[in-house]
Amino acid sequence: xxxxxRRCPNCGDTEQYFRHLQGEERAYALNHGQxxxxxxxxxxxxxxxxxxxxxxxxxxxxxxxxxxxxxxxPQPAR
Numbered sequence: 001x002x003x004x005x006r007r008c009p010n011c012g013d014t015e016q017y018f019r020h021l022q023g024e025e026r027a028y029a030l031n032h033g034q035x036x037x038x039x040x041x042x043x044x045x046x047x048x049x050x051x052x053x054x055x056x057x058x059x060x061x062x063x064x065x066x067x068x069x070x071x072x073x074p075q076p077a078r
Contacts, residue, residue: 007060008046010053018044021054025066029054034064 003017021029021043029035035043039056045066046053052070055063 003047004044004057006044006055006057008048008051008053008055009060009063010051010065011046011048016051017047018055018057019047021045025054025070028066028070029064 003019005015006018007013008016008018021040022045025045026040029040029043030037034054042057043054043063044057046055050071052066052068053063054066055061
């Protein structure tokens, strides 16, 4: 099964793929009071290059942006 597509307000309200939070993303969400521990598994991160949006799988309005250090640099063209 592929990644779920959801509306991303950071990407012009377009449908984007979202994945589970990983390592430091999970820690940031918990330690900065963005997400309650019981709800952490329902939050996903947008996979579009350069996007730092994290939002609930069930409610796109319930979300936040990760800090700039989480932004992935553009990949060079091959």
